[in-house]
Every structure is written in C-alpha cells, then in structure tokens.
Amino acid sequence: MANVDKIVAQMPKSLSGKEFSYCPGCHHGIVHRLIAEVIDELGIAGKTLMVAPVGCSVFAYEFFDLDGTVAAHGRAPAVATGMKRALPDRIVFTYQGDGDLASIGAAEIVHAANRGENITTIFINNAVYGMTGGQMAPTTLIGQKTTTSPYGRNAKDNGYPIKMSEMLSTLDGSAYIERVMVTTPQNVLKAKSAIKKAFEVQIKGLGFSMIEVLSTCPTNWGMTPIESMKWLEENMAKAFPLGVFVDKSKGVI
Amino acid sequence: MKMLMKGTEAIAEAAIRVGCRLYFGYPITPQSELPEYMSRRMPQVKGMFLQSESEVATVNMVYGAACTGSRVMTSTSSPGFSLMMEGISYMAGAELPAVFINVMRGGPGLGDIQPAQSDYFQATKGGGHGDYKMIVLAPHTLQEAANIMGDAFDLAFKYRMIVTILVDGMIGQMMEPIELPEWKNIEEFKIPDWALTGTQGRKPRKITSFDIDPYELEEMNLRYQATYKKVIENEIKYEEINTQNADIIVVAYGTMARIVKTVIEMAKHDGVNVGLFRPITLWPFPYDKLSNLSEHVKNILTVEMSYGQMIEDVKLAVSGKANTPFYGRSAGVVPTPVEVLEAIKKIVRR
Numbered sequence: 079m080a081n082v083d084k085i086v087a088q089m090p091k092s093l094s095g096k097e098f099s100y101c102p103g104c105h106h107g108i109v110h111r112l113i114a115e116v117i118d119e120l121g122i123a124g125k126t127l128m129v130a131p132v133g134c135s136v137f138a139y140e141f142f143d144l145d146g147t148v149a150a151h152g153r154a155p156a157v158a159t160g161m162k163r164a165l166p167d168r169i170v171f172t173y174q175g176d177g178d179l180a181s182i183g184a185a186e187i188v189h190a191a192n193r194g195e196n197i198t199t200i201f202i203n204n205a206v207y208g209m210t211g212g213q214m215a216p217t218t219l220i221g222q223k224t225t226t227s228p229y230g231r232n233a234k235d236n237g238y239p240i241k242m243s244e245m246l247s248t249l250d251g252s253a254y255i256e257r258v259m260v261t262t263p264q265n266v267l268k269a270k271s272a273i274k275k276a277f278e279v280q281i282k283g284l285g286f287s288m289i290e291v292l293s294t295c296p297t298n299w300g301m302t303p304i305e306s307m308k309w310l311e312e313n314m315a316k317a318f319p320l321g322v323f324v325d326k327s328k329g330v331i
Numbered sequence: 332m333k334m335l336m337k338g339t340e341a342i343a344e345a346a347i348r349v350g351c352r353l354y355f356g357y358p359i360t361p362q363s364e365l366p367e368y369m370s371r372r373m374p375q376v377k378g379m380f381l382q383s384e385s386e387v388a389t390v391n392m393v394y395g396a397a398c399t400g401s402r403v404m405t406s407t408s409s410p411g412f413s414l415m416m417e418g419i420s421y422m423a424g425a426e427l428p429a430v431f432i433n434v435m436r437g438g439p440g441l442g443d444i445q446p447a448q449s450d451y452f453q454a455t456k457g458g459g460h461g462d463y464k465m466i467v468l469a470p471h472t473l474q475e476a477a478n479i480m481g482d483a484f485d486l487a488f489k490y491r492m493i494v495t496i497l498v499d500g501m502i503g504q505m506m507e508p509i510e511l512p513e514w515k516n517i518e519e520f521k522i523p524d525w526a527l528t529g530t531q532g533r534k535p536r537k538i539t540s541f542d543i544d545p546y547e548l549e550e551m552n553l554r555y556q557a558t559y560k561k562v563i564e565n566e567i568k569y570e571e572i573n574t575q576n577a578d579i580i581v582v583a584y585g586t587m588a589r590i591v592k593t594v595i596e597m598a599k600h601d602g603v604n605v606g607l608f609r610p611i612t613l614w615p616f617p618y619d620k621l622s623n624l625s626e627h628v629k630n631i632l633t634v635e636m637s638y639g640q641m642i643e644d645v646k647l648a649v650s651g652k653a654n655t656p657f658y659g660r661s662a663g664v665v666p667t668p669v670e671v672l673e674a675i676k677k678i679v680r681r
Contacts, residue, residue, distance in 0.1 A: 094535070124531030129395070139537055145527040147398050147538045150421050153391035156383070160395020161527070163379050164353055164403070168529055186391070189384035 090114035092123045094143045099134075103303025105293035106134060106202060108260045110141055112270045113173075113200060116277055117144070126169040127161050129154040131183075133175040134208040152183020155190035158197045169280055171198040176217040177207045180240050184216075187246070187288075194251030194285035198276045201242065201288055204295040205314060212298030216240045219317050224298070239317050243290045247323035253285035255323040259292040259315060261307045272322075278331050285326065292318055333508040338498070339365040339406070341473045341509050342432060343372065345480035346404055350515040351430070352378035353403040355392040357385055357411060360444040361500035362434035365406040386411040390418025397427035398538050400526025402484050402517075406432035408500070409450050410441065413458075419493060420459030423555070424540025426525075428487035430480070431465075431495045434503035437663030445663025446500035446586060451640035454497050455614040462552060464559045465493040466566065467613040469584040473507040475611075481512055486566065488523065490558050497613060499636060501586040501665065559615075567620075568611035574624055577606030578679050582621065582645050583634045584610050586665065591634060593668045594675065601672070603679055613641070621648035628653055630678050634671055635659040654678075 089095060092114035100106045117123050123144060130138040132151035139146035149157040154172035162170045179187050179201050190197065206224055207213040213226040217239050221230040243257045254276055258269040269291060276287035292314050294306035301309060336344070343365050346354075354373060356366040366382060373380040383389040389405050396403040407415060412433045422429065435450045437443040452458075454467045466486050470476035476498060483494040522528060527536055542548040570588075573595060574580055583591045588609040598605040608624060608631075610617050625631055631653045633642040642657045649655050658674040660666045 125529035127398075127527050127529065136541070139539065143530070143535055145530055145536050147395075147425065147527065148541050149391060149394070150417055153387070153394075153418070156388040156391035157395035157398070159381070159388075160353075160355065160392035160397070160403070161399055162395075163355075163381060163392070164396040164399040164401045165528065185384055186388055189388065 090118045092117040092143050094141055096140050098141060099137050101297040103294060103296040103306060105204070105260050105291065108266060109200065109202060109269070109291050109293070110138065112266070112273050114142060115270065116274045119274070120277055120281070122169045122277070122281070125167070126171070129158045129161070129170070129172045131172070131174040131178040133178050135173055135175060135202065136209065138173050152178050152181070153186055154178065155183065155186040155195070155197070155199065159190055159195050162195065162197050169277065171200060171277070173200045174202070175208065176201070176203045176205065176215045180216040180242050187242070188249070191246045191286040191288070192249045192251045194253065196280055196283055196285060198280045199288040200273065201290040202293050203290055203318065204293040205239070206295050206298045208295050208298055212295070219313055241318060243288065243323050246288060251286050252288070252324045253326040254279040254287040257290040257292065257318060257320050257323070259310060259320060261311055275327065275331065279327050282327070282330055284330060333510050335506055335508050336473065337364055337506050338473050338476060338502045338504060339434065340368045341477045341511070342406070342480065342496070343368040345477040345512050346430065347372060347376055347378065348512050348514050349481040349484055350517045350520060351402045351404050351484065352376065352517060353396045353401050354379070354405065355381050355383055355389045355396070355403070356405050356407065357383050357389050359408045359411045361436055361503050362406050362408050362432070365432065386414035387417065390415040390422070393429050394418055394422050394425070394427060397422065397429045398527045400523040400528070402520065404430040404432070406434065408434045408436050409438050412450060412453065416453070416459040419465065420461050420463060421540045422493055423459070423463035423465065424461060424551070425538050426491040426555070427538070428491050429493055430483045430487055431493060433495055433497050435497065435499045437661065443663040444500065446636060446665055447661050447663055448499055448585060448587060448636035449640065449661050450497065451613065451635070451637060454495050455616070463555060464614055465495050466490070466562060467495050467497050469497050469611060469613050470502065471585050471588045471609065473502065473505065474509045476502060477509050477511055481515070490562055492558065492562070497585070499586050563615040566612060567615050567617045569617040569620060570609040570611060572607040573604065574606035574608060576604060577628060578604045579630045579632055579675055580606040580608055580624055580628050581632045581634055581675070582608045582610070582641070584613060584641065587634050587636055590666065590668055590671060594671045597668055597672050598675060601676065603675060605675060616644045616648070618644070618648040621645065622650065622652070625649040625653040630654045630656060632675065632678060633657050634666065634674070636665060637661045
C-alpha cells in the first residue's frame with residue numbers, strides 16, 4: 079500500500095460502516111454523512127443519543143456508531159424528550175421524515191418545539207411516503223401524483239403542503255430552524271453548516287433546533303436521480319423556500 | 332409515623348421514596364392529584380416533572396427516559412391508558428422497565444369518572460399489539476399501594492418489563508392513614524448494562540422493538556416469552572382469607588376485595604362461612620393455587636366492578652371443578668357489601 083501523505087476524505091467515525099439501505103439517488107445517505115461529520119467535528123459522539131423514526135430511515139440507528147433507538151411512528155420528539163430529561167448533559171437528536179414528523183407526529187414535534195426542548199431534529203422532506211411505496215404525504219405538492227393521489231394532489235380534497243419550518247418558527251421555544259437542500263456541492267456545504275449550527279445550539283442549551291432538508295425520492299417520484307434533483311430545485315424549493323426561519327444563536331455562537 | 336394521605340398522593344410519595352425521580356403525565360380524573368403532587372414534590376427532591384401534551388406523548392417520553400436506565404413512571408386513568416397502548420407495546424418489545432399507574436374509571440369510551448375495574452382485560456391480556464405481557468399488581472388498600480411501589484420498580488428492572496399498578500378511582504381518591512416506605516438511596520442504583528448513555532469508552536448500544544428478519548424477530552419474541560415464564564414461576568402473589576372450610580370462596584381484587592372483607596364479617600352473622608381469594612398479581616394470575624382451592628368447595632364466586640373480566644381467568648383455573656358464578660356492577664357503580672352478601676346467600680342457599 080502506498081504511503082499516505084494526507085487524508086482528504088474518509089468515512090466519518092460516527093457512521094457504523096454498515097451499508098445503507100437507501101435507493102440510488104436518495105438523499106438520506108448524504109444527510110447521514112453530514113450529521114456524522116458534524117458529530118465527529120464537535121467531538122460529541124461519546125455523549126450523543128439518537129432516535130430513528132418509522133419510514134425509510136427506520137434503520138438509521140444501525141448506520142450511526144452511536145447509542146440509539148427507534149421510536150414509534152411520529153413519536154421521536156417525545157422519546158428524545160424522555161432521554162434529554164433523564165440525561166440533560168447528553169446530546170439527543172431525532173431523524174424524521176415528512177410522514178413521520180408532519181403527519182402522524184405533528185403533535186409531538188409542535189410541543190417539543192414549543193417547550194423549547196433542548197434537542198435537535200433533522201427533518202427529511204421528500205414530499206412522499208417512501209417506505210410504504212410512495213403515498214401522498216402532508217408535504218406532497220399540489221398536482222403531484224402519488225400512489226394515493228393518482229390524479230395529482232388537489233387542495234379541495236387534500237389541503238395544502240404543510241410548511242413545518244415556517245409553522246414551528248412561530249413558537250417561542252424554537253431556537254434555530256433552517257431549511258436546506260443537498261442538490262449541489264455548494265448546497266451540501268450549506269446544509270452541513272446548518273446541521274452543525276443546530277447541534278451547537280443544543281450544546282449551548284438554547285432550545286429546540288431543526289434542520290429541514292428537501293430531499294429526493296427518485297424511486298417513488300418515478301424519475302432518475304438527475305431528473306429528481308432538477309424537479310426538487312424547480313418545484314419543491316419553490317413551495318418550500320430555503321432559508322433561516324429562526325436564529326436565537328446570535329451573540330452566543 | 333402514620334400520615335393521612337389521599338391514594339394518588341400516597342402512591343406518588345411512595346414512588347419518590349423508592350427512587351423515582353422522573354415523572355411524565357397528562358391530567359385525567361380521577362388521578363389528577365398524582366401529577367399535581369409530582370409537580371410540587373419533584374423539584375424538592377431534585378427530580379423531574381413534565382406535563383406532556385397527551386398520553387400518546389407521555390408513554391413515549393417514558394420510553395425515552397427508560398432507555399437511559401432511569402427509574403421512571405407515569406399515571407393515568409382508563410381513556411388515557413388506552414392512548415398509551417401503542418407505546419406500551421413498543422416498550423414491551425424494547426424490554427424497557429417502567430411503572431404505570433392506571434386509576435380505573437367507568438367505560439367504555441369517555442365513560443365517567445367513578446371507580447370501575449373494567450380495564451382488567453386491557454392490562455392482563457394485551458391491549459396493545461403483539462405477544463407481550465406486563466406485570467399487573469392490584470393493591471386493595473392505600474397502605475398496600477404504598478408498600479408495593481418498591482416491588483414495582485424492582486420487578487420492572489429485574490425482568491426489564493412494564494409493571495402496571497391497577498387500582499380504581501376509589502383507591503385513588505380515598506384517604507387513609509398510612510406508613511410510607513423507607514427512603515432508598517438513589518446513588519446506589521446501578522446503571523444497567525443495556526442503558527443508552529452515550530458510547531464513551533464502549534461500543535454502541537441499540538434498543539428497539541424491531542427486526543425486519545422474521546427469524547431474528549422470533550428470537551426476540553422467544554426471549555420475551557422466556558422472561559414471562561420466569562415471572563410466572565417466581566412472582567405470583569395472592570392473599571387467602573378463611574378459604575379452608577368455607578361454604579363459598581369469593582375471588583376479588585382491589586377495592587372489591589376490600590368490600591368482600593366486610594362481607595365476610597357480615598356473613599358470619601347469617602351463619603355463612605365466606606372465604607376470600609385475592610389475587611395481588613393479576614398477571615401472572617395465581618391459576619395453580621385457585622385450581623387447588625376449587626377441589627374443596629362447591630362455589631367459587633367472582634365479584635368484580637366489571638361485567639365479567641377476571642372471571643375468565645377464574646374459570647380457566649377452576650376448570651369445571653366447581654361452579655363459577657359471577658356478580659358484578661360497573662360503569663362507576665360500586666357494589667355495596669349488602670348487595671354482595673345477597674348474591675352470596677342466593678348461591679349458598681340454592
């Protein structure tokens with residue numbers, strides 16, 4: 079083996095090395111890596127507990143080299159609350175999809191944020207239920223076809239795509255909320271710095287932090303990975319504008 | 332020193348004394364004094380009280396706290412217990428210890444807020460999905476409820492199971508002078524070797540009720556079943572009063588057993604010798620002992636504040652060796668001693 083002068087890229091220590099179960103072109107893998115890099119850089123792996131959801135990322139607890147559990151569908155913020163209240167000096171994060179967080183778990187995320195629960199949530203919004211086969215999610219766009227909205231989502235019957243970051247940013251307990259995407263290297267770097275900020279907010283004890291990541295689901299959208307990146311940028315990013323919605327870290331971090 | 336306390340408050344104070352420092356709950360009658368008491372008391376003992384947004388959230392907070400190996404509890408009443416069933420099933424699958432209090436009220440649905448015993452099936456037969464059990468303890472006095480709290484936490488951690496204390500609104504709301512349990516030193520509790528505390532200096536730990544591979548999930552289920560078998564072998568508890576040479580044996584638990592104790596004295600004046608068999612563990616149910624008793628008596632009467640739930644276990648135990656009549660009122664109506672005595676006399680003089 080050749081001598082190594084300088085390592086420029088390697089698997090983050092906080093990933094377990096277990097092969098991801100995600101489809102080609104899905105963004106879960108990128109986001110997993112970013113979280114692991116942030117945990118490594120902050121040196122908090124030894125005191126971090128993670129809560130995986132129900133959905134495609136139900137196996138997330140196996141992909142990280144961290145103590146972890148899987149919550150019932152939507153209940154991750156409540157489970158994380160129990161952990162954080164029992165061990166306030168540990169770092170606790172949830173990883174949730176849009177069906178989990180914005181539909182069945184809407185009450186749990188709202189009240190965790192409203193309590194200013196000092197936890198971090200990574201919210202993967204791909205506008206569809208992935209694990210169960212591409213059904214309509216609360217974040218599905220108007221007109222978007224899914225297996226339970228075969229004629230396209232219409233507002234009259236199904237209401238509107240729910241904007242969780244905007245909604246949660248109205249709550250006084252929310253300390254940092256940002257929406258990002260990972261469609262280009264530049265966006266990936268922005269997403270990483272957002273995730274890092276969210277964990278730093280928790281370390282400083284400022285309250286609830288959430289990063290919403292607009293993500294693709296090529297399999298259930300019926301597109302190639304490249305097409306789905308384009309569709310995300312042209313459609314999802316319009317319905318769900320990127321940006322920082324709350325930042326109470328100014329002057330602290 | 333004895334103190335005059337309300338049932339819910341006695342349970343709360345006993346839980347704190349035996350080392351519980353984490354309480355999550357949501358108000359519901361007839362047990363709201365329990366979270367109220369905890370909200371006053373926990374800050375005084377450096378504990379944590381949190382009023383959640385729902386019982387659905389509560390049980391999942393309990394799940395999270397239990398993952399850390401801490402002594403955690405919650406309390407609720409029947410409709411709230413229904414909402415907790417999802418999380419209880421997950422906790423059973425994840426083998427997480429915690430203590431639940433269900434102060435039963437009349438049902439089904441919104442029912443009412445008076446005492447009932449109609450959640451027996453839900454507590455002992457499942458309620459949530461999957462093949463799981465919880466240990467179910469049924470104290471019949473406030474003193475017994477206070478005494479049982481230490482056992483409840485010890486059993487929960489010994490077997491990594493949920494222990495539910497199943498009482499009714501009568502025990503929750505009445506006041507009695509009681510002797511509180513001794514204080515336990517929480518510094519002496521060991522952090523279990525399965526607890527999620529962060530990986531510092533060790534390999535990661537995972538706690539789940541999940542395995543997508545059916546053969547792996549079968550292994551997990553067989554492990555739960557092996558645990559339940561040990562509980563059945565070691566932890567069955569009951570009380571017997573006057574069961575030898577009784578004209579009739581009454582099976583009753585909780586408040587109803589307490590009423591039957593009064594009936595035993597009343598019946599003596601009428602020349603009827605009434606025995607009481609009182610299961611203290613509703614799960615595991617004392618099948619074997621009751622089976623033995625049924626060989627020496629003609630009638631085994633089950634009395635419940637339900638329309639007949641525990642009687643199914645009584646019938647399994649008796650297995651046709653004696654008659655198994657039933658008397659019960661529910662929906663928040665508590666049978667009086669006179670009513671129970673009349674029911675007994677009708678059977679004995681048949």
